Amino acid sequence: MEQVLFWLMAVVAVVSALTTISSRRPVHSALAFLVTLLSLAVLFLLLSAQFVAVIQIIIYAGAILVLFLFVIMLLNAQSGEGPQIKLPSQRPLAIALALLLFGGLSYLLLSSPLGAARPLPAGMGTVQAVGGILFNHFLLPFEVASVLLLVGVIGAVVLTVKEDEQPK
Amino acid sequence: MPSNISLLALVLITIVKGAVLIGALLMAFAYGTWLERRLVGRFQLRLGPNRVGPLGLMQPMADGVKVIFKEDFVPAQADRLAYWLAPALVVAVALTAFAVIPFGPPSVKLFGVPLFYISNVNVGILLILAVTSIGAYGVILGGWASNSKYSLLGGLRSTAQLISYELGVGLAILGVILLAGTLELPQIVEQQAGTWFGFLPRWNIFLQPLGFLLYSIGALAETNRAPFDLPEAEQELTTGYQTEYGGMKSAMFYMAEYIDIVLVSSIATLLFLGGWQGPFIQQLPGLGVLWFLVKVLAFVFIFIWLRATLPRIRYDQLMDLGWKVVLPLALLNLLLTALIVLIWPWLGGGG
Amino acid sequence: MIPSIDYLLLSAALFSIGAAGALLRRNALIVFISIELMLNAVNLSFVAFARQLGDMTGQVYVFFVLVVAAAEVVVGLAIIVSIYRTRASVDVDDADNLRG
Numbered sequence: 274m275e276q277v278l279f280w281l282m283a284v285v286a287v288v289s290a291l292t293t294i295s296s297r298r299p300v301h302s303a304l305a306f307l308v309t310l311l312s313l314a315v316l317f318l319l320l321s322a323q324f325v326a327v328i329q330i331i332i333y334a335g336a337i338l339v340l341f342l343f344v345i346m347l348l349n350a351q352s353g354e355g356p357q358i359k360l361p362s363q364r365p366l367a368i369a370l371a372l373l374l375f376g377g378l379s380y381l382l383l384s385s386p387l388g389a390a391r392p393l394p395a396g397m398g399t400v401q402a403v404g405g406i407l408f409n410h411f412l413l414p415f416e417v418a419s420v421l422l423l424v425g426v427i428g429a430v431v432l433t434v435k436e437d438e439q440p441k
Numbered sequence: 442m443p444s445n446i447s448l449l450a451l452v453l454i455t456i457v458k459g460a461v462l463i464g465a466l467l468m469a470f471a472y473g474t475w476l477e478r479r480l481v482g483r484f485q486l487r488l489g490p491n492r493v494g495p496l497g498l499m500q501p502m503a504d505g506v507k508v509i510f511k512e513d514f515v516p517a518q519a520d521r522l523a524y525w526l527a528p529a530l531v532v533a534v535a536l537t538a539f540a541v542i543p544f545g546p547p548s549v550k551l552f553g554v555p556l557f558y559i560s561n562v563n564v565g566i567l568l569i570l571a572v573t574s575i576g577a578y579g580v581i582l583g584g585w586a587s588n589s590k591y592s593l594l595g596g597l598r599s600t601a602q603l604i605s606y607e608l609g610v611g612l613a614i615l616g617v618i619l620l621a622g623t624l625e626l627p628q629i630v631e632q633q634a635g636t637w638f639g640f641l642p643r644w645n646i647f648l649q650p651l652g653f654l655l656y657s658i659g660a661l662a663e664t665n666r667a668p669f670d671l672p673e674a675e676q677e678l679t680t681g682y683q684t685e686y687g688g689m690k691s692a693m694f695y696m697a698e699y700i701d702i703v704l705v706s707s708i709a710t711l712l713f714l715g716g717w718q719g720p721f722i723q724q725l726p727g728l729g730v731l732w733f734l735v736k737v738l739a740f741v742f743i744f745i746w747l748r749a750t751l752p753r754i755r756y757d758q759l760m761d762l763g764w765k766v767v768l769p770l771a772l773l774n775l776l777l778t779a780l781i782v783l784i785w786p787w788l789g790g791g792g
Numbered sequence: 793m794i795p796s797i798d799y800l801l802l803s804a805a806l807f808s809i810g811a812a813g814a815l816l817r818r819n820a821l822i823v824f825i826s827i828e829l830m831l832n833a834v835n836l837s838f839v840a841f842a843r844q845l846g847d848m849t850g851q852v853y854v855f856f857v858l859v860v861a862a863a864e865v866v867v868g869l870a871i872i873v874s875i876y877r878t879r880a881s882v883d884v885d886d887a888d889n890l891r892g
Contacts, residue, residue, distance in 0.1 A: 279794045283802050290806050290829055294813030299821050300523065300585065306825050307578065309806075313832055320799065320843045325854050327567045329835075332858050335574025335607075337828070337865050339581065339600060344869045345821055346585050346597065348876050360885075364816060371812030378804035387796055391846035398851060399563050400624055406848050407855065418859040425863030432870035435877075 279319060286312040299345045303338060310334045322398040454552060458559050463536055466700050471501035473699040477745050484749035511688035516587055519685070523586035528690045531579030531697035535704060538572045541565055542707050543627045545717050545729040557717075557730060558627070565624040566614060569708065570607075573663075577603045579697070580682055587685030596682040598756065602662055602669065605763040610659035612771035616652040616778045617645050617712045630716030644715040651774045653713045655767055660705035662763065664698060667748035669759060706740035707733075714740075799840035806833035820872050820882045824865070831861050 285308065292305035310333050317326035396402045407415055475490070475497065482489025491497040515524055545557030555561070562568055577600050584596015621629045635643050646653045662669040683694050710716055714736045717729030754762070810833060813826030835854045842850025876882055 275794060279798065283798075286802065287805055287809070290809040293829060294809060294817060294822065294826055298520070299819060300520065300582075302822050302825055304523070304526075304582075306829065309829065310832065313836060316799070316802075316836060317839055319794065320839045322839045322842065322851050322854075323562070323564050324567075325835075325839060325851050327564045327571045328855070328858065330571040331567070331574055332862065333828075333832070335571065335577065336604065337862060339577050339604060340865060340869060341821065341825065342578070342581055342585075343597065343600060344873060346581070346593065348821075348873070348882060367812055367815035370815060371808045374811055375804060375808035378808065379801055382797060382800050382804060387844060390793070390796060390844050393843065393846050394848070397843075397846075397848065400567075402848055403851060403855075406852050410849075411852055411856075414856060418856060421859060421863050425866040429866045429870040432867070432874050 275319060278315065282312040282315045282319075285309075286316070300342065303342050303345060306341075307334055307338055310338065320398075321393060324398055324400050324403045450552065451554065454554055455559060458556075459540075462539055462559065466536060466539065466703065467696070469703050470696045470699040471505065473702065473741070474504070474695070475501050476741070477748075480742070480745045481749050484746070505692075508689055508692045513688050513690070516589065516685045519588045520586040523582045525690075527579045527583035527586060528686065528693035528697075529579075530582070531576055532693050532700070534572055534576040534579065535697045535700040538569045538704050539707075541568050541626060542704075542711070543630065543716070544733050546722070546726045547627045549726045549729075561625055561627055563625065565626050566618065566629075566708070566712075567624055569704075570611060570614075573701075573704070574607065576697070576701070583686065583694070584682035587682070589685050591684045592682050595684070599665060599682060602665070602759060602763070605760060606659045606662040606767065609655055609763060609767035609771045610663060612768070612775050613649075613652045613656040613659060614708075614712060616649050616771075616774050619775070619778050619782050620645065620648060626711050626716075630711055630718065633715040634718050634722075642715055642718065644713065644718075646713040649713065649774070649778070651770065652778075653709070655771050655774065656709060656713065658762075658767055660709065661744070661747065662759070664701045664705055664744075666698075666702070666744055668751040668753050670748075670753060702741060702744055703737065706737045706744070709740055710736040796840050796844040800837055803833045803837040803840065806830075806836065818883050818885050820875070820884050823884060824868055824872070828861060828865070831857055 289305045289308035289312065293302050293309060296302045296305060310329065314326040314329045314334075317323075317329060394402075478500070479489040479491075479497065489497065490500040493499040493503045515521060540559045541562060543555075543558035543561070547555040547558070547561070549556045580603070581596045581600045584592045584594075584599070587593075617629065618624060621632055623629060629645075633643050633645060637643055637647075641647065661667075683691055686694060710733060716736075717733040719728070719732030722729055722732070807830050810826045810829035813829065814823050817823050817826065835857055838850045838853045838857070840850075842848060872882060875887055879886055
């Protein structure tokens with residue numbers, strides 16, 4: 274059962290990721306990326322990370338990607354890529370580099386011994402466990418993260434408000 | 442998970458329960474439209490549909506047959522994939538969210554598994570929020586795929602509205618979660634059992650009146666109902682993102698809308714109105730379903746009442762309300778609740 | 793139980809696909825989605841290591857990655873919108889004012 278689910282989701286994730294980067298229409302790219310996100314959420318569930326899986330859907334699929342679609346539709350950019358290619362060697366070079374990266378990463382992963390998985394603590398991945406760690410061991414980073422988000426909000430407002438329509 | 446029955450039996454029971462639930466929800470959609478048309482008729486001093494069958498009860502069937510036999514067209518230069526996906530997505534999402542809604546007490550069991558809900562997960566209410574947040578895609582895709590200016594504007598408005606009010610709704614729900622100390626819906630309902638001073642039910646609405654009000658406003662906005670039905674405003678946008686949809690696909694958007702109304706009413710009942718709690722629940726646990734349905738129906742009635750009473754507000758007023766009233770008040774509510782939860786044991790109070 | 797190495801290899805594959813997208817495509821929006829794909833691949837390996845080591849810390853790191861991703865998307869999309877306003881294009885090759 275677990276095997277079937279893992280391989281199914283792995284194939285779905287890779288195929289939808291490939292569709293994401295190869296689709297001509299940006300909206301289809303975003304939709305394929307949505308499928309990748311959902312399959313990753315299922316994989317998180319398999320890894321006993323329930324809370325992460327739900328947050329992945331709420332934040333990534335429910336907010337970040339919707340914002341992407343919003344901007345894609347706002348700009349109504351079709352392919353968005355001009356016909357003239359300024360760098361002829363871009364395509365083969367990019368594919369070669371990505372393959373090299375994958376080869377290097379898998380070589381490193383396969384050559385380093387992982388050993389047997391340690392036993393999971395009770396309540397792994399539940400809201401209580403995540404909250405306990407987040408607010409005990411990571412309190413300062415948590416607060417800094419909120420400041421980072423505030424900076425992001427202010428930055429977006431400053432960047433997109435036009436000069437002639439400054440709020441009174 | 443009960444160990445005395447096999448996995449296969451569990452899967453079979455779950456499938457049957459799911460099928461019954463989906464059937465019930467589709468009936469709820471059909472008679473939701475009937476109820477709304479009859480009630481709005483009364484509110485406007487008309488009769489409403491009363492010709493087909495006794496009291497017009499066969500009207501939804503007649504509408505269904507009409508809709509099925511309508512031409513199924515796709516607008517020129519529409520994005521076919523997204524055009525087909527959008528209505529399917531909104532209905533699927535609305536149905537999926539019901540998987541964790543408990544309709545009755547978990548003590549009522551059939552073959553060793555609780556009869557009145559499909560599953561109970563640790564993240565409970567968060568799962569519903571996650572599933573419904575996917576629904577925004579149906580609306581925005583439907584608007585974009587139709588290749589029409591009206592649809593696109595309606596879709597963009599609707600998405601902005603959904604995202605804006607989702608924050609308020611989430612924060613309002615957090616107040617209840619702080620009180621309950623759990624995300625599991627059956628436990629949240631169990632904690633609302635009993636009465637204060639012998640007559641006042643221990644429902645969360647009395648502890649979280651502001652939270653309930655904010656949740657209700659957000660629920661109206663998230664289901665695109667009047668007075669927040671701007672995405673489908675007939676006069677400005679010719680029903681917005683649904684303009685280019687016809688026949689069965691248009692009916693599916695309506696289906697999702699009515700199922701969503703039942704969904705937000707169910708959540709309000711579970712979180713604020715004590716779920717299946719009511720008189721004689723100890724003696725006869727099965728009665729809980731009746732109390733639950735009565736409360737949900739009351740909430741749905743208020744939805745329809747509001748639609749017949751209130752005029753639609755302007756788009757800028759909608760955004761002002763969401764960001765400048767609902768959100769700050771929800772934050773204030775959350776802060777006060779957290780403070781009270783912290784100092785309550787210190788004051789010597791229990792539970 | 794699926795061995796953790798399978799998850800890590802999947803994560804490496806998704807990361808490489810994301811990198812390929814960021815290098816290949818010239819539409820700024822798709823380059824951006826590719827970067828999000830790489831962040832998600834990293835999240836997968838964080839969660840896989842959390843299970844391998846029986847330690848929740850890996851899962852908590854996912855939340856910080858999410859925060860970074862959210863802040864990055866908000867500012868990045870704002871930059872793309874303002875570039876589009878001035879040159880009516882989202883092709884990254886068109887934004888070459890600094891080219892000598």
